[in-house]
Amino acid sequence: xxxxxTEESALKDRTNRQLRSKELLDELIDKAKLNKDDLEPSVxxxxxxxxxxxxxxxxxxxxxxxxxxxxxxxxxxxxxGSETENAVCCTKNATFSFKVAEISNPLLIxxxxxxxxxxxxxxxxxxxxxLTNSYFLMAKEKPKLQKIxxxxxxxxxxxxxxxQNNAQKYTIxxxxxxxxxxxxxxxxxxxxxxAFQIDGFWRLLDFRYLNQIMDNILKLIEEKCWxxxxxxxxxxxxxLDSIYEISVLxxxxxxxxxxxxxxxxxxxxxxxxxxxxxxxxxLRATIKMRFTEFQMILEKSLPSNLGLEFNLSLIQDLCYVExxxxxxxxxxxxxxxxxxxxxxxxxxRKKWCLEELRAFVQDLCSNNAxxxxxxxxxxxxxxxxxxxxxxxxxx
Amino acid sequence: xxQIFIKTSEDTGIxxxxxxxxxxxxxxxxxxxxxxxxxxxxxxxxDGTPILILGHHVMYGKVCNLEKPMVLIKKHKKLNEIxxxxxxxxxxxxxxxxxxxxxVIRKKILFNKRPKPIVF
Numbered sequence: 001x002x003x004x005x006t007e008e009s010a011l012k013d014r015t016n017r018q019l020r021s022k023e024l025l026d027e028l029i030d031k032a033k034l035n036k037d038d039l040e041p042s043v044x045x046x047x048x049x050x051x052x053x054x055x056x057x058x059x060x061x062x063x064x065x066x067x068x069x070x071x072x073x074x075x076x077x078x079x080x081g082s083e084t085e086n087a088v089c090c091t092k093n094a095t096f097s098f099k100v101a102e103i104s105n106p107l108l109i110x111x112x113x114x115x116x117x118x119x120x121x122x123x124x125x126x127x128x129x130x131l132t133n134s135y136f137l138m139a140k141e142k143p144k145l146q147k148i149x150x151x152x153x154x155x156x157x158x159x160x161x162x163x164q165n166n167a168q169k170y171t172i173x174x175x176x177x178x179x180x181x182x183x184x185x186x187x188x189x190x191x192x193x194x195a196f197q198i199d200g201f202w203r204l205l206d207f208r209y210l211n212q213i214m215d216n217i218l219k220l221i222e223e224k225c226w227x228x229x230x231x232x233x234x235x236x237x238x239x240l241d242s243i244y245e246i247s248v249l250x251x252x253x254x255x256x257x258x259x260x261x262x263x264x265x266x267x268x269x270x271x272x273x274x275x276x277x278x279x280x281x282x283l284r285a286t287i288k289m290r291f292t293e294f295q296m297i298l299e300k301s302l303p304s305n306l307g308l309e310f311n312l313s314l315i316q317d318l319c320y321v322e323x324x325x326x327x328x329x330x331x332x333x334x335x336x337x338x339x340x341x342x343x344x345x346x347x348x349r350k351k352w353c354l355e356e357l358r359a360f361v362q363d364l365c366s367n368n369a370x371x372x373x374x375x376x377x378x379x380x381x382x383x384x385x386x387x388x389x390x391x392x393x394x395x
Numbered sequence: 396x397x398q399i400f401i402k403t404s405e406d407t408g409i410x411x412x413x414x415x416x417x418x419x420x421x422x423x424x425x426x427x428x429x430x431x432x433x434x435x436x437x438x439x440x441x442d443g444t445p446i447l448i449l450g451h452h453v454m455y456g457k458v459c460n461l462e463k464p465m466v467l468i469k470k471h472k473k474l475n476e477i478x479x480x481x482x483x484x485x486x487x488x489x490x491x492x493x494x495x496x497x498x499v500i501r502k503k504i505l506f507n508k509r510p511k512p513i514v515f
Contacts, residue, residue, distance in 0.1 A: 033453075077400070078399070
């Protein structure tokens, strides 16, 4: 619509646009059959910005209140992705999918707009800066972190003597550049797989090397007759620092012992973790063995007098039992995608009972009962036999 | 893989803007440049109803709160910090893309009722 404005009533405001004249507006109101008495006295003139069509630099992003506050407090959201992957968006401690939503109605993003019409000025100008049919939205998701383990396994640590100078080593910055996850989730995963910090780089220890260190520490504890809950960590370092680096010993202690609340000089054994470790070392060496034999060997491997007791429930994500055998099956070796995880599990074994299966999928379900239940419903069939519920593949 | 930061800018404050949502496509005269052009007049009834006069049409709308807030972000090329060891050749690819938050949007005016034609 082209309506001419009368010359004498053409005014300009701060943005240097002509304000539309009173006569023109009165005519519009009249022709539009609006009742002037019903209207608020102020009017807003909406212009398209000078660079509206040129502007490919704007994007519209939908957040939730937490996400918005996070930004307004000065934090950054970080989009991480490559051309071949779907992008994710991360805060310091969470990962979200980053997708486009398209709608049929055009959205005009307008500056300086009053939404009540109660304005001091009789007339004002607003500008449409961006016109779009789409916006980005975020939904919380679980990051894929197994790549970290795969990278670290390429260069396991077995002590300085065996170090390869030209092998690729990783810091947290390297991970932030190639893993689609938040920083804190990466640290949590590094803790979960028991990674060590050596010379500023994250490393996984060669299992036999760690086994050696553990053997030495436990032998020392037995020799010195230390109580399981009163272990002087400093003495461990003193006795063993000729063989192993103190920073490595320290991290082993942090993984397998806890500092006492009442006296920071002493640590307590994390009994279940140590039992798990020795069970792991036996199982991974044999893969399949008689359950009774396994129990016997484990008992012999564990130091006596320290109250270390074995219970099958301690190692549920490390094995499964099909009488009379026990089979090694480590959750850390399994795919980190839920669908692939179930496929892997059912390829190993056609049917599982609830407790066994739960142990192998709970890490992908935030250890949450209802999430686990939903996953079982989605990916498995179930039936009951002799009072026990069994799960099989849907495929 | 790339990392692209979305953040607020230290220099400018955060504006609070709004969305006008129309039904159907916004048609403009063919071939003409629409940049900088006048689009519409917005009135409000005393009962708070927004009224838009756009072209030959008058539309009645509704002010709504967005279910979730939105932000308008703008692409910005930032110069990478210069390391001492950098050569002149390295400087060519020394820009990092980031997005700065220009405004927060919590409300919109929705015009989805059938427009009434204006006869001049």
